Amino acid sequence: MPIEAVHLTHCYSEGSAFRTVALDDVSFRIDDGEFVGIIGHTGSGKSTLVQHLNGLLKPSSGQVLIDGEDLNGEHVNRRELRQRIGLVFQYPEYQLFEETVAKDIAFGPKNQGLSENEIDERVRYAMECVHLDYEKYAERSPFELSGGQMRRAAIAGVLAMRPSVLILDEPTAGLDPRGRDRVLSMLEDLHAKEHVTTLMVSHSMDDMARLATRLIVMSEGKIVAQGTPREIFSQEKMMTSIGLDVPDAARLCRVLREKGYDLPADLYRLDELKEHLLRLWKEAKTC
Amino acid sequence: MLNNITMGQYYPVDSKVHRLDPRVKLILTIVFIVAVFLAKTFVGYAILFLFIYGTARLANVPFKMLLRGLKPLRLILILTFLLNLFFTSGETVWVEFWIIRITKEGFLQALYYSIRLAFLVIGTSLLTLTTSPVSLSDAIEILLSPLKKIHFPAHELAMMMTIALRFIPTLLEETDKIMKAQMARGADFESGNLVKRAKAMVPLLVPLFVSAFRRAGDLAMAMESRCYHGGEGRTRLRVLKLTRNDGIACLVMAGLLALIILEGILL
Amino acid sequence: MKSDTRIRLTDVTYTYEEGAAPAVSKVSAEIEPGEFVAVLGHNGSGKSTMAKLLNALYMPTEGTVLVCGYDTKNEEYVWEIRQRAGMIFQNPDNQIVTTVVKEDVAFGLENLGVPTDEMIPRIESALQAVRMSKYADSAPHMLSGGQKQRVAIAGILAMEPSVIIADEATAMLDPSGRKEVLETMRRLNRQKAITVIWITHFMEEAAQADRVLVITDGEIRLSGKPAEVFDQVDAMREMHLDVPHMTALAGELRAAGMPLKKGVLTVEELAEEVERLCPLKQST
Numbered sequence: 001m002p003i004e005a006v007h008l009t010h011c012y013s014e015g016s017a018f019r020t021v022a023l024d025d026v027s028f029r030i031d032d033g034e035f036v037g038i039i040g041h042t043g044s045g046k047s048t049l050v051q052h053l054n055g056l057l058k059p060s061s062g063q064v065l066i067d068g069e070d071l072n073g074e075h076v077n078r079r080e081l082r083q084r085i086g087l088v089f090q091y092p093e094y095q096l097f098e099e100t101v102a103k104d105i106a107f108g109p110k111n112q113g114l115s116e117n118e119i120d121e122r123v124r125y126a127m128e129c130v131h132l133d134y135e136k137y138a139e140r141s142p143f144e145l146s147g148g149q150m151r152r153a154a155i156a157g158v159l160a161m162r163p164s165v166l167i168l169d170e171p172t173a174g175l176d177p178r179g180r181d182r183v184l185s186m187l188e189d190l191h192a193k194e195h196v197t198t199l200m201v202s203h204s205m206d207d208m209a210r211l212a213t214r215l216i217v218m219s220e221g222k223i224v225a226q227g228t229p230r231e232i233f234s235q236e237k238m239m240t241s242i243g244l245d246v247p248d249a250a251r252l253c254r255v256l257r258e259k260g261y262d263l264p265a266d267l268y269r270l271d272e273l274k275e276h277l278l279r280l281w282k283e284a285k286t287c
Numbered sequence: 288m289l290n291n292i293t294m295g296q297y298y299p300v301d302s303k304v305h306r307l308d309p310r311v312k313l314i315l316t317i318v319f320i321v322a323v324f325l326a327k328t329f330v331g332y333a334i335l336f337l338f339i340y341g342t343a344r345l346a347n348v349p350f351k352m353l354l355r356g357l358k359p360l361r362l363i364l365i366l367t368f369l370l371n372l373f374f375t376s377g378e379t380v381w382v383e384f385w386i387i388r389i390t391k392e393g394f395l396q397a398l399y400y401s402i403r404l405a406f407l408v409i410g411t412s413l414l415t416l417t418t419s420p421v422s423l424s425d426a427i428e429i430l431l432s433p434l435k436k437i438h439f440p441a442h443e444l445a446m447m448m449t450i451a452l453r454f455i456p457t458l459l460e461e462t463d464k465i466m467k468a469q470m471a472r473g474a475d476f477e478s479g480n481l482v483k484r485a486k487a488m489v490p491l492l493v494p495l496f497v498s499a500f501r502r503a504g505d506l507a508m509a510m511e512s513r514c515y516h517g518g519e520g521r522t523r524l525r526v527l528k529l530t531r532n533d534g535i536a537c538l539v540m541a542g543l544l545a546l547i548i549l550e551g552i553l554l
Numbered sequence: 555m556k557s558d559t560r561i562r563l564t565d566v567t568y569t570y571e572e573g574a575a576p577a578v579s580k581v582s583a584e585i586e587p588g589e590f591v592a593v594l595g596h597n598g599s600g601k602s603t604m605a606k607l608l609n610a611l612y613m614p615t616e617g618t619v620l621v622c623g624y625d626t627k628n629e630e631y632v633w634e635i636r637q638r639a640g641m642i643f644q645n646p647d648n649q650i651v652t653t654v655v656k657e658d659v660a661f662g663l664e665n666l667g668v669p670t671d672e673m674i675p676r677i678e679s680a681l682q683a684v685r686m687s688k689y690a691d692s693a694p695h696m697l698s699g700g701q702k703q704r705v706a707i708a709g710i711l712a713m714e715p716s717v718i719i720a721d722e723a724t725a726m727l728d729p730s731g732r733k734e735v736l737e738t739m740r741r742l743n744r745q746k747a748i749t750v751i752w753i754t755h756f757m758e759e760a761a762q763a764d765r766v767l768v769i770t771d772g773e774i775r776l777s778g779k780p781a782e783v784f785d786q787v788d789a790m791r792e793m794h795l796d797v798p799h800m801t802a803l804a805g806e807l808r809a810a811g812m813p814l815k816k817g818v819l820t821v822e823e824l825a826e827e828v829e830r831l832c833p834l835k836q837s838t
């Protein structure tokens with residue numbers, strides 16, 4: 001189920017003195033099975049964009065096409081389309097409300113009108129996806145979990161709706177290294193095993209370097225670059241000009257290349273950099 | 288966006304009325320209310336109207352803004368008028384058919400009561416339009432502080448008002464976010480009957496309360512760590528000082544009250 | 555006024571409920587005036603509890619906490635301690651009390667009973683120190699997260715503290731907000747010689763401190779200069795903590811036989827080491 005944005009523009013407070021353009025002629029396409037990362041500064045329009053993709057916000061102009069259908073078209077079942085796109089907001093644990101983890105996760109499927117059995121199955125499936133043990137946590141209050149566990153339970157609440165596309169806004173914000181690692185490896189698994197198309201908004205270049213197959217870089221409501229992490233991270237100048245960093249490995253690679261070392265321009269992973277540095281060292285030793 | 292909402296109905300322009308001491312404005316509003324109740328004739332009401340109109344002009348508040356305050360009270364105003372019109376007994380009968388009897392006295396009383404109510408609302412609107420909620424809470428704290436002797440929590444009340452004002456935008460923003468998050472999970476806040484809609488609010492209200500409690504706990508700790516220990520021994524950044532204009536305002540109001548009383552005796 | 559501005563913890567244990575495992579257990583540490591000390595640990599390690607012990611928000615169950623010479627257990631000194639050791643918290647929204655920035659900066663001063671005409675210059679210079687002067691009359695909810703945190707710092711600064719404790723003050727901010735808050739604190743540390751205790755789980759931030767204390771299960775496990783601490787990559791990983799990428803890479807290269815020096819933290823340092831070990835041939 002591909003998602004497409006076509007000349008998407010959104011203005012807040014249209015027609016008043018506070019009018020601000022949050023999205024400016026944004027176009028892109030996400031195909032099945034991709035893991036796309038959206039990066040950009042705060043206020044670059046990422047969160048606004050994400051809310052358009054499941055119809056929570058309506059574009060001032062332009063279209064969102066889900067499977068070729070206009071999400072805001074006249075004869076479209078918006079509720080049905082929305083359910084196929086799972087949206088996880090920033091700090092999703094703040095939306096937990098039920099007495100038990102299982103009941104909270106069941107909220108989405110229940111709204112979908114599924115039978116008891118199906119709901120139960122979905123809850124088990126979702127908890128497994130987020131690596132929360134059903135036997136141990138299903139009957140606990142969500143408010144007794146640790147921060148990282150709450151976050152994963154909230155993500156499970158969206159996964160239980162079995163969306164074909166999963167959109168996450170800053171899924172690791174505010175977590176400590178261990179919590180972050182758990183969320184990321186869970187997303188990694190989900191993408192690898194369940195082939196869920198994933199769109200992730202993040203500030204963390206490390207998260208992106210680890211997971212994304214393609215990156216969309218945004219600044220001031222516009223898309224300024226699209227490409228593989230390799231292509232994006234080798235453009236350090238462009239990234240710093242819009243206030244973004246590149247992973248340390250990419251920066252080290254650039255520094256060494258400027259000094260005259262023979263390294264490929266597009267390294268951004270520590271493991272590949274390690275191999276190249278060892279090669280350099282061995283070459284230096286043999287002369 | 289929610290960020291741009293204005294608090295209460297404060298109309299943020301600069302004027303002589305805006306700059307008056309909030310304590311004075313609060314007291315004068317009370318005096319004005321008394322005057323409204325004392326006025327007995329149309330001459331009195333005309334004087335009051337002139338006063339309101341003049342003050343609004345001086346305050347740079349468009350008269351339309353004042354009338355807007357009446358909008359939510361339309362129903363009550365109409366009801367007041369009709370009830371008085373139909374249920375006041377009088378001698379000069381104007382219209383009579385079936386069980387309905389409209390008398391001259393009834394008509395006048397209906398008019399008086401409606402005007403009175405409208406003036407009360409407009410008068411207090413003048414106060415809230417020209418005084419920011421923060422200064423208003425300051426004024427309340429200072430005016431009520433003599434009551435501290437009988438353990439009335441004047442300072443605490445004002446602090447609560449300040450904190451409430453500070454957190455209204457934050458909580459509104461949060462409500463919007465939680466609502467959207469639950470909508471993304473298929474929640475439906477808009478359709479269904481009253482019971483269904485009330486039930487649909489649970490997924491919104493529970494997280495909102497949880498968050499409000501968490502914020503309250505955090506804030507209490509932050510306040511304590513900044514040496515907050517109640518109102519005792521506290522100084523204030525904002526000190527209210529009476530100016531010449533405050534004196535003039537008091538004189539004007541005294542004059543208005545005198546006129547109204549005279550009018551009641553003479554006419 | 556006592557001139558001792560040291561912080562000293564001696565065998566400090568803190569237990570939330572009787573019978574529960576202690577959140578902080580037998581911690582002893584000394585923090586010198588003017589130091590910038592990072593306390594690094596994952597959530598639940600006891601680092602936030604430790605912060606609250608330093609501000610007399612919590613009293614130690616056992617042991618003593620001395621802040622600028624005052625024992626936190628002595629209730630008489632609570633206000634003295636809180637004035638000298640100010641604290642900023644994680645959530646930028648939940649520590650601003652009033653609806654106008656400068657009034658929030660005044661909040662602590664009002665509590666201390668500082669006369670009004672003395673307040674105004676103190677507020678101005680505090681806002682200037684965190685570079686927020688032009689927002690003095692703004693409403694806090696219109697500011698960014700980083701700006702809110704700087705207002706919170708100004709609120710503490712106006713009280714003229716010797717120590718500022720930042721309890722995960724950057725955890726909820728975006729990268730630029732994080733940078734802006736950390737830089738502000740480092741500047742205050744350098745220019746005003748304010749002792750900073752920087753509690754965090756971001757290793758990049760801890761790497762910029764004078765000294766790092768690593769805390770796990772309520773105990774201080776490692777302590778020393780950032781380079782010394784982060785070089786213990788395995789020990790850090792075992793505690794579920796990251797080390798700077800360059801330190802990790804240097805460790806792996808060393809394990810593969812490359813004789814890199816110890817204590818590499820930054821890209822520049824590693825680049826220098828590569829240059830030393832693999833000199834470029836001048837011919838090309």
